[in-house]
Amino acid sequence: MTHISIRNLNAHYRDHQALKDIVLDIPRNQITVIIGPSGCGKTTLLKSMNRFLDLVVGTHISGDVLIDGESIYAPGVDVTEVRKKVGLLLQRPFPLPMSIYDNVAYGLRIHNMHKRGRGLDAAVQHYLEMAGLWDEVKDRLHVPAGRLSVGQQQRLCLARGLAVEPEILLGDEPTSALDPPSALHIEKRLLALKEQYTIVLVTHILRQAKRLADYVVFMYLGEMVEHGPAQQVLENPQQERTRAYLEGEI
Amino acid sequence: MTNKLLPRPRVLRSLRVPLLSRRKTERIGGRLFLITTALPLVLVVVIALALLARTYPILETQPIGELLFGQTWHPLRGEFGFYPFIIGTLWVTLVSMLLAVPLCLLSAIYLAEYAHPAVRAVMKPLLDLLAGIPSVIYGVWGLVAIVPWVQNVAAPASKRWLDFLPFFAVTNTTGYSILAGGIVLAVMVIPVIIAVTYEVMEAVPNGLRESSLAVGATRWQTIKHVVMPKAAPGVLVGVVLGFSRAFGETMAVLMVVGNVPRVPSSIFDPAYPLTALIANNYGEMLSIPLYDSALMGAALVLLVVVLIFNLGSALLLQHFLARTQA
Numbered sequence: 001m002t003h004i005s006i007r008n009l010n011a012h013y014r015d016h017q018a019l020k021d022i023v024l025d026i027p028r029n030q031i032t033v034i035i036g037p038s039g040c041g042k043t044t045l046l047k048s049m050n051r052f053l054d055l056v057v058g059t060h061i062s063g064d065v066l067i068d069g070e071s072i073y074a075p076g077v078d079v080t081e082v083r084k085k086v087g088l089l090l091q092r093p094f095p096l097p098m099s100i101y102d103n104v105a106y107g108l109r110i111h112n113m114h115k116r117g118r119g120l121d122a123a124v125q126h127y128l129e130m131a132g133l134w135d136e137v138k139d140r141l142h143v144p145a146g147r148l149s150v151g152q153q154q155r156l157c158l159a160r161g162l163a164v165e166p167e168i169l170l171g172d173e174p175t176s177a178l179d180p181p182s183a184l185h186i187e188k189r190l191l192a193l194k195e196q197y198t199i200v201l202v203t204h205i206l207r208q209a210k211r212l213a214d215y216v217v218f219m220y221l222g223e224m225v226e227h228g229p230a231q232q233v234l235e236n237p238q239q240e241r242t243r244a245y246l247e248g249e250i
Numbered sequence: 251m252t253n254k255l256l257p258r259p260r261v262l263r264s265l266r267v268p269l270l271s272r273r274k275t276e277r278i279g280g281r282l283f284l285i286t287t288a289l290p291l292v293l294v295v296v297i298a299l300a301l302l303a304r305t306y307p308i309l310e311t312q313p314i315g316e317l318l319f320g321q322t323w324h325p326l327r328g329e330f331g332f333y334p335f336i337i338g339t340l341w342v343t344l345v346s347m348l349l350a351v352p353l354c355l356l357s358a359i360y361l362a363e364y365a366h367p368a369v370r371a372v373m374k375p376l377l378d379l380l381a382g383i384p385s386v387i388y389g390v391w392g393l394v395a396i397v398p399w400v401q402n403v404a405a406p407a408s409k410r411w412l413d414f415l416p417f418f419a420v421t422n423t424t425g426y427s428i429l430a431g432g433i434v435l436a437v438m439v440i441p442v443i444i445a446v447t448y449e450v451m452e453a454v455p456n457g458l459r460e461s462s463l464a465v466g467a468t469r470w471q472t473i474k475h476v477v478m479p480k481a482a483p484g485v486l487v488g489v490v491l492g493f494s495r496a497f498g499e500t501m502a503v504l505m506v507v508g509n510v511p512r513v514p515s516s517i518f519d520p521a522y523p524l525t526a527l528i529a530n531n532y533g534e535m536l537s538i539p540l541y542d543s544a545l546m547g548a549a550l551v552l553l554v555v556v557l558i559f560n561l562g563s564a565l566l567l568q569h570f571l572a573r574t575q576a
Contacts, residue, residue, distance in 0.1 A: 050464065057367055084466030094457040097480045106475070107465035157461065164465050 003028035003168065003198040004049060007062035011053060012046050018044045022063070022220045026215070031190065031199045033209045033230070036219035037250055042202040045219065046170050047199065050086040051079050067168070086110060086168045087161035092163040092177035093153035095145030096160075102139050103145045103156055104128060107164035123163065131159035132189050151182025158189060169193065175208065189211060206246065210234055218242045220250070299551060304546035311540065317547060323511040330544040331549060334513045338428075339552075341514055342503060343496045345432025350440050350496075351489055357440075358447035358485075374448075377477030381441035389505035392434035393542055397506055400433075401425030405518050423518040426508030431521065434502045437494035446491055450484025483520035485569045494556050500525035524548050554564055 004026040011019040017220070018041050026032050034042045041175045044053065050073060053059050064071050072082045083106070096103050104124045108114040114123065124141070128134040137148070145156055152175060161169065175183035190212060192200055203209055209216060213230035214232040218239070226239045244250045308317065308330060320331020343386050361370055403422045405427075412418040462472040478485075508520025509530065534543050 052460070052464070055460070055463070080466040082463055082466075085273070088460075088464040090457055090464075092457065094455065094461040096458065096461060096476050098475075107467075110465065110467045110471055110475075160461070161465060209450055227366060 001028045002026065003067065004200070005066040005069070006045075006048070007064045007066065009045075009048060009065060011048060011060070012060040013044075013056065014058050014173070018222055020050070022224050024217060024224060024227060026198065026200060027196050029194055029196070031194050031201060031212050032202065032215040032217060033213035034217045034219060035204070035206065035209050036200045036225075037245065038204065039221075040219040041222040042219050043172055044173055045217075045224075046200060046202050047088075048087055049168070049170060050083050052083075052088065055080065068111035084164045085166050087164070087166035087168060089157055089161060089169065089171040089174035093150060093157045095148065095153050095156055098145065099142045100145045100148070100156060102127075103142040104159050104163050106160060109163060111229070113164065127159040127163045128156075130162050130189075130193070131155045132185060133159060133234075136150070151178050151185060151235075152181065154178060154186055155189070158186070162193075166197070168198045168200065171199065173202055173204065176204075183208075206234075215240045218245065220245070265487055290522070294557075299555065301546050301550040302453050303548050305543055308540045308543040308547055311565045316537040317544075318551070321513060325538045325541050325544070328540065330547075332524070332548060334511045335514050335522055335524045335527050335548060336363055336551065338507070338511075339426045339497060339523040339525070340436060341517070342431040342507060342523055343493060343519055345517055346429055346435035346439060346496045347493055349432060349436035350443060350492060352444040352575070353436075354440055354447055354488070354492070355485070357444050359473060360477075361448050362443070363469065363477065364449035377441045377444055378414055381445060385438060385499060385502040386505075387435050388438050392430055392502060392506035395423035396430045399425070399429075400427055400518070404429060405419065408518065419516040420518045421516070424505035424508065424520070426506060426520050428507060428514055428521045429567050431503045431507035431523070432517070432549070434506055435496045435499055438499060439496050440503060442495055443488045443492040446483050446488030447481070450481045450488065453484070455481045476480050487563055487567055497559070498525060498552065498556055500529050504529055524552050528552075 001155065002025040006022050006024040006026070009019055009022040010017065014152070020041075022045060034043060034045060035044050037156065046051050048061065048065055049067075049072075049201070053061055057122045061073065064073055066072070067082075067085065101124055104118055104127050108123060112121045116150055125134060125138075128137065133152060139154075148156060154177070154180065155158060169190075177187050178186065189209065190201070193199065194214075201212065203212075210230070213234070215228070217227040217232040218225045218233060218237075218241075220241050226233055226242045233242065234246065237246060241250070311328075312320075312330065317332055317334070320329065321332050321333050322329045323334060361373060365373070382471060401423060402425075405423045405425070408418050408422040413420065458476050458480060458483050459472050462476045463469070467475070503523055504526035507523060507526065509522045509526055510520040511522045511527075512519075514521045528545050528548050531541075
């Protein structure tokens, strides 16, 4: 079942065309992994799904992205609502300059979703548990989030993103700044979360793609070359360029 | 025996000599840098000590409390009260900061967070240019524009609508006033404060903004909850830098504040800041006993206050950094 539909999406940055006429359906409650060499438009495609491309001055977008059949680029769409629905994990963790607790509560407060006092405490605990961080931080919720290790910080960022109850989670190489055990930890979390969320990841680590992906999209120079169920694309690619990439030739 | 079999390799020996001399250069270089770095610090201490020594004669005849809090300045009668000057300096500086800081914050926020890169590219060098204009020019501008404006526009307006407020009372002002000084100073320190504040906000990593936006925060929420707290210590440093600049500014202020050694009670009153006192009088009338010593004392007060402020800001900065950083 399709959750995100990308329709004839083109993205230009100044005179460079970063995305060329992308048509893609991203399945619900699966992990879709976008692979491809650097500069191929993976991240651009990812950030078109939470309207993060708007933030880059000089970017021009045409085409459309639909979530649950509704355009997120239609005039009058509230960008903050889009981003609430579509969470994003960045390449490296950026804990907000506040306590661990406040980091998780941040989105709840911003959107006035919080029940005060106890309710908020419970919510913070819930999302820290979902991110697999609760046991490590439950005794020091009020220390600055910057004191956590990088791996813990990334899980904190995950908890912060989950707290606003998104339907979709985007990850822009979310483990690339982490040590292997921390990266594995995040991967485990993502696998657990796909029951409830649609997850779209960008990665340049093929082994990670193999470990996580249900659905794979291969991008090359702004084009979507091939997409399909993970097994099919990774083990039996139909396109010559996909095969070349998987074998390390490009 | 072994020596014969395994002669010490020559290469190593030849390596050792230049290595040693390199180490020596390293050490000498290090010390040299230490000296050059320490020089300004030593200079400040030397200046402070010299000022203290020159102030000593007046401290011998008058208790320090009387000097600092004495209300009358009458050198011919041997009365040297700094109080009106200290208060004058504080008033002018305070007014300038009240005018400048909010404006600077908003401008820096606009430049760092909202402005199109093209606007930024034009505004940045322009602001730097403003910071480099000699203070006399600001003084002249104050004379021909601000002083008449205060006399003809601001004072009558205040008399009409704000007379009931403390600090806003108007008693036939000439325009040479704390307000005029404050405005001129504000305009002078604005580029300094904006430059620092902007730089600090610019230095906040983009990932932090993105992290906040990614959970659906608006741009303003992101600025308020993420960028500003992160930038706060730097902003504070910018403000203190501006404060020190305003506090120590001499020329522009001297030209527009009226230079009347009386404790002011309204922003429309004239004042006589410490800096103006020193600049106006040093080198003149030094035949009056202790006059020179009194002026040195004024300089010492100025130096100490600025040092305290800078030190205080440095400590605050550390405190903030410790709180917000890892």
